[in-house]
Amino acid sequence: MRCRELLIGASLALAATGMALGQNVTTGHSSACGSCHAAETIHQAETPMAQATLLSADNPVFKVHPNLTAQKGPYTYVIETRDGKSVYRVSDGVNTVSFPIRWTIGERMQTWIIERNGHYFESLVSYYPRSDRLDLTVGDERIVPHNLDEAVGREITYKQTKDCFGCHSTNAIAKGKLSFDSLELGVTCEHCHSGASAHAFDAMQGIFDSKPRSLKELSSEDINGFCGQCHRSWETVVRTGIRGVPNVRFQPYRLENSKCFDGTDRRLSCVVCHDPHQNVVRQASSYDKVCASCNRASVNRAATHSVAKTCPKTTANCVSCHMPKVDVNTPGGLLTFTDHQIRIVHPGAVYPN
Amino acid sequence: MIKSFVTAVVVLIMLPLSAETGTSFEDLVRRAAFANAQNEVPDAIKLYSRALLLRPKWAEGWLRIGVLKYQTGSYAGARNDLTHFIALTHNPEPAVGIRGLCEFQTGEYAKSLKDIRRALSFPGEEAGEERELLVYHEALLLTKFGRFVQALNDYGTFAQKQLSRPEMFRAIGLAGLRIPLFPTDLTRDIEQVEATGSAIYALLAGDQEEGQHQFEAVFRKFAPMSNEHYIYGLLLFPSDPDAALVEFQREADLFPANEQGEIMTAWALLMRQDAEGAKPHAVKAARKAPHVAGAQLVVGRALAETGSLKDGIGHLSEALRLEPENLEIHVALAEEYSRAGDRSRSQRERRICLEMTKDGRNRIALP
Numbered sequence: 001m002r003c004r005e006l007l008i009g010a011s012l013a014l015a016a017t018g019m020a021l022g023q024n025v026t027t028g029h030s031s032a033c034g035s036c037h038a039a040e041t042i043h044q045a046e047t048p049m050a051q052a053t054l055l056s057a058d059n060p061v062f063k064v065h066p067n068l069t070a071q072k073g074p075y076t077y078v079i080e081t082r083d084g085k086s087v088y089r090v091s092d093g094v095n096t097v098s099f100p101i102r103w104t105i106g107e108r109m110q111t112w113i114i115e116r117n118g119h120y121f122e123s124l125v126s127y128y129p130r131s132d133r134l135d136l137t138v139g140d141e142r143i144v145p146h147n148l149d150e151a152v153g154r155e156i157t158y159k160q161t162k163d164c165f166g167c168h169s170t171n172a173i174a175k176g177k178l179s180f181d182s183l184e185l186g187v188t189c190e191h192c193h194s195g196a197s198a199h200a201f202d203a204m205q206g207i208f209d210s211k212p213r214s215l216k217e218l219s220s221e222d223i224n225g226f227c228g229q230c231h232r233s234w235e236t237v238v239r240t241g242i243r244g245v246p247n248v249r250f251q252p253y254r255l256e257n258s259k260c261f262d263g264t265d266r267r268l269s270c271v272v273c274h275d276p277h278q279n280v281v282r283q284a285s286s287y288d289k290v291c292a293s294c295n296r297a298s299v300n301r302a303a304t305h306s307v308a309k310t311c312p313k314t315t316a317n318c319v320s321c322h323m324p325k326v327d328v329n330t331p332g333g334l335l336t337f338t339d340h341q342i343r344i345v346h347p348g349a350v351y352p353n
Numbered sequence: 354m355i356k357s358f359v360t361a362v363v364v365l366i367m368l369p370l371s372a373e374t375g376t377s378f379e380d381l382v383r384r385a386a387f388a389n390a391q392n393e394v395p396d397a398i399k400l401y402s403r404a405l406l407l408r409p410k411w412a413e414g415w416l417r418i419g420v421l422k423y424q425t426g427s428y429a430g431a432r433n434d435l436t437h438f439i440a441l442t443h444n445p446e447p448a449v450g451i452r453g454l455c456e457f458q459t460g461e462y463a464k465s466l467k468d469i470r471r472a473l474s475f476p477g478e479e480a481g482e483e484r485e486l487l488v489y490h491e492a493l494l495l496t497k498f499g500r501f502v503q504a505l506n507d508y509g510t511f512a513q514k515q516l517s518r519p520e521m522f523r524a525i526g527l528a529g530l531r532i533p534l535f536p537t538d539l540t541r542d543i544e545q546v547e548a549t550g551s552a553i554y555a556l557l558a559g560d561q562e563e564g565q566h567q568f569e570a571v572f573r574k575f576a577p578m579s580n581e582h583y584i585y586g587l588l589l590f591p592s593d594p595d596a597a598l599v600e601f602q603r604e605a606d607l608f609p610a611n612e613q614g615e616i617m618t619a620w621a622l623l624m625r626q627d628a629e630g631a632k633p634h635a636v637k638a639a640r641k642a643p644h645v646a647g648a649q650l651v652v653g654r655a656l657a658e659t660g661s662l663k664d665g666i667g668h669l670s671e672a673l674r675l676e677p678e679n680l681e682i683h684v685a686l687a688e689e690y691s692r693a694g695d696r697s698r699s700q701r702e703r704r705i706c707l708e709m710t711k712d713g714r715n716r717i718a719l720p
Contacts, residue, residue, distance in 0.1 A: 157592045176595040221691045229626070235684045238706050241713040256691070257703065263691030353707060 032200040033189045040277040041189070047279050049187035051107040052168040057084030059104050061127055070125050070134035073144075075151040077125045077134060079112075088112055088123060092148045099152070105168050109335070111137055113164060114153055120161040121153035128332025136331035167230035192226075192276065215271075221263030227270045228252035245351055248326045254340035257353060260294065260308060261342075267293045284317040291318040321345060378407045382414070394421055412441035416448055423451050428458040446475045450487050457490055466494040485516065489524075493535055496528045502587075502719060504528040505557070512557035525557075526550025529584035531613065545575045549584070556588040564588065580604070583613045586621075591717045594621055605634070612642035619651035620720045628658035639668065646676035647720040650685060657689040665689055680709050681720055 034041035044050055056062055062081040070077045078089040079101065086101040103113040112123040124145070126137040137153075145151035156164070158178070165172035170184040170191040189196040193212040202210045218226060225233050232250035234257075247253060252270065255261055261268060273290055274280060281287075292315065295308045311318065322342050327334040341352060385400035401418040405411060419434035432455040439445040439452070453468030469491045473484070492507035508525045511517060523536040526546035532539070539546060548571050556564030568585045586600030598621040605614030615638035622631035632655040638645075639652035649672035657665025666689050672682045687702035710716065 159592050159594065219692060221688060225626075225688075234703075235688065235718075238684060238710055239680075239716045239718055241710045241715055243711070243713050259700070261691070262694060262696050263688075263699065264694035 033196060035200075036203065043279065044188070044277045047277070048107040049276065051186050052105070053165070053183075053185045054104040054107065054110075055185065056081060056086035056101055056104065059086070059110070061104075061110060061129075062086055065132075068127065068134050072125065072136060072151075075145065075148070079134070088114060088152075090124075090148060090151050092151065095148055097148055097152060103165075105164055109332070113156075113161070116152070120156050120158075122156050122164075124151060124153045126332065128330065130335070131333045133332070135333075138330045138332075141331055187230075219264055220261070220266055220269035223269040223271055224252040224256055224263075227276075231270075243353060245326055245328055247353065248328060248337045248339050248351075249335075251338075251340040255342070258340070258342040284320045287319050288316055291322075326351065376403075378404055378411075381407070385417075389421065394425055397421055398425075410441060412438050415441065419448065420451060423455055426458075428455040431455045432459060432461075446472070449475075450483065453487070454490060457494070462494055462497060466491065466498065469494070485511070489518070489521075492528065493524060496524070497533050497535060499531075499533050501528050501531050505553070508554070509557040512554050513559070515558065517554065522547045522550035522554060524550065525553050529553045530578060530580045531583075542575075542578065545571065545578060548575070549578070549581060553584060553588065561592065577607050579608045579611050580613060582607065583611070583617060586617060587719070590617075590621070590719070594624065597621060610641070612638045612645060612648055615641065616645070616647045616651055616720060619655060620647075620718075623651060623654050623658070624718055628655050631655045632659055643671075644675065646672045646679055646682065649675065650679070650682050650720045653689070654685050657685075657692065662689060662693050666693065678709075679720075680706060680716065681718065683709065 031041075059081075061068075062079070065079075066081045068077075068079040074092055076091045076093070078087075078091075080087050080089065087098050088101050089096055089098040091097075099114045099116060101112050102115065105111050105113060106126075108129045110127040112126075114121040114123055122137060122140070124137055124140055124143065125134045127133070128135055140154055143150075143154060162173060162178050165178060165183065167187075169186060170188045171182045172178060172180075174182045184190070192215065195210060195212040199208075199211045202208070215223070215226065228234065228236065228250075231252050234253045237247055237250045237253040242250075255268075255270070258268075266272070267290070270276075273287055295310055295318075296315075311322075313321070319338070322344065323338050323340060324345055325336050326339045327336050339351075343352065381400050381404040385397045385404060388394075388400060389397035398418055398421050401414055401421070405414045405418065408414070415434045415438035419431045419438060422428075422431035422434060432452055435448040435452040435455065438448045442448075449468050450472030453465045453472060456462070456465035456468060469487050473487055473491065488507050488510060492504045495501070495504035495507065505525070505528050508521070508528060511521065520536050523539060523543065523546055526532075526549045527534055527536065527539065529549060530546060532546070548567070552564055552567035552571055555567055558564075568581075571581065582600045582604035586597040586604065589600065590597040598618065601614055601617040601621055603614075604611065605618055608614060615634045619631040619635035619638060622628075622634065631651065635648075635651040635655040638648040642648045649668045653665045653668030653672055655665070656662075656668060666686070669682060669686050669689060672679070673686065676682060683702050683706045687699050687706055690696075690699035690702060
């Protein structure tokens with residue numbers, strides 16, 4: 001009964017929030033879910049995933065930098081923010097085109113989706129937090145604009161637009177179509193727990209049959225595929241043929257290339273190390289116990305899977321050696337990723353795959 | 354290749370020339386080159402033949418005479434001569450492609466495809482008329498042998514360069530509609546096949562709007578033909594998988610006996626992570642066409658991903674037996690072995706997939 005009262009209150013507060021935004025977007029139903037699932041929701045809104053799509057008024061980068069500029073060849077790029085509204089402006093010195101920024105994609109490194117006459121474009125410049133400035137968007141370095149229109153950005157197909165919003169927001173796809181009416185900013189409960197909203201409302205009536213399927217029951221292979229829907233699964237990356245250091249950012253792919261990965265062994269999967277409801281833990285030693293669940297000297301007779309070798313060097317800060325940091329060159333400077341292909345790294349060894 | 358060789362032959366005639374009647378090997382070679390320069394090709398062929406009788410291991414001679422016979426349409430003889438050259442040299446590159454074209458003309462299609470593919474694998478110029486000729490014949494042969502998607506990949510290279518030949522739309526239409534014929538062997542529905550080929554060409558060239566417009570015109574003008582909606586869906590799949598799914602389902606509805614509609618419907622649903630939705634279509638496809646690797650692939654994945662791992666892997670193994678070089682089958686096996694806890698097989702399949710994709714090309718997921 002207490003839970004139901006909390007849910008009713010939460011849903012009223014949520015409706016008020018939605019109306020106050022003045023746009024057809026909502027900030028998610030985590031407040032409704034939090035009535036019963038407080039442990040999962042309390043920090044979720046602070047995670048980068050929850051802020052994977054931002055409105056201009058909420059974008060901390062725009063608050064700190066109301067005027068961002070970049071010069072790329074003959075083209076000047078300006079992102080100007082006033083009264084919570086941002087404009088993306090491109091000039092060739094003679095003419096200028098400008099577009100309102102509706103969608104910021106990314107919480108730290110940011111790119112913008114520009115809509116123009118029913119077509120969507122990925123902005124040719126992005127914001128890089130390390131250099132704290134605008135520079136060419138990753139992947140667009142080879143684009144040479146021939147005119148002002150091309151300088152705005154790379155046109156993206158309908159499918160690519162769906163993919164962008166499909167991963168960076170929640171409920172962006174309705175019946176297979178892109179839907180800004182149902183879109184919720186960022187990755188919220190419903191994104192992974194399909195049916196969470198319906199369950200929250202049913203729960204208000206005391207009905208709990210419609211709860212979403214439990215993701216805890218997924219095998220390691222399935223979890224990798226699940227997270228890989230956005231973080232790029234093994235099969236997706238294989239098909240794209242992306243080789244070398246650029247594929248370090250596809251964690252499910254790298255993890256499945258690890259010798260120790262076993263699709264049925266739940267001691268190794270994305271969620272064993274990372275609670276998706278919390279921020280990523282940066283301290284290397286915090287992962288030692290996960291490594292020790294497989295790599296330890298004593299034999300656990302209850303274990304259903306084999307016990308692997310123990311490292312002869314140390315049993316602390318395992319990931320600092322066996323999951324090294326890799327720098328990826330981008331126009332805005334180096335981006336550093338943890339390589340999820342667990343391995344023994346020999347001095348001077350080339351990056352595997 | 355042909356042009357560069359002919360150029361070399363022309364250079365050779367810059368040697369002191371005369372119509373002398375010497376019979377030494379060197380004399381015969383010189384006289385043959387002279388005859389060729391004078392466009393007296395039959396004489397040139399006779400003289401080269403005599404030179405080769407004196408020196409049968411003269412590799413270059415076999416190449417020269419083979420090229421001349423190819424140019425005069427004596428394909429069987431040219432094939433034999435080029436075979437001699439290939440046997441005698443460490444550098445068969447100039448001859449393999451021409452031999453493949455000869456074999457095409459003599460009806461030795463399997464050998465022709467093998468030689469043409471080998472010639473195309475040699476490093477060399479990316480562009481050039483000789484290469485285009487080989488690619489075009491490869492596409493014709495792939496269609497004849499039922500390897501339609503590979504044929505369309507070849508035609509795609511022409512479309513992207515805005516190159517076309519008069520008979521190409523018919524050839525493209527045959528590949529798209531999965532009709533294993535050469536263009537010259539098509540005797541019915543020619544206009545429809547060509548119209549479909551033109552629509553396919555537009556989509557392959559990246560002109561989405563024109564391609565869609567042409568396909569809609571074909572659907573309006575002609576009675577439905579098997580695989581029309583299938584190929585339209587296939588071409589839409591990379592950019593709009595939802596629209597593609599509609600076309601695959603239309604294909605399955607119009608032509609229930611055609612397994613391709615069910616295979617692609619199942620595949621599109623599998624790519625949407627909807628294995629449950631894919632399963633009935635996959636099972637139907639496998640029942641209709643158990644000998645088709647694509648059908649075994651979709652039913653294998655659908656079963657494995659809905660809890661019937663052992664059955665699923667069984668079907669995938671059958672798919673692999675039917676088409677050992679199909680990347681998607683290896684991808685599926687890598688994942689399903691992993692699901693089954695068979696780490697060594699899963700890792701083996703992953704290694705195979707990485708080896709198959711080491712060229713770094715971006716591939717569309719197709720069964």
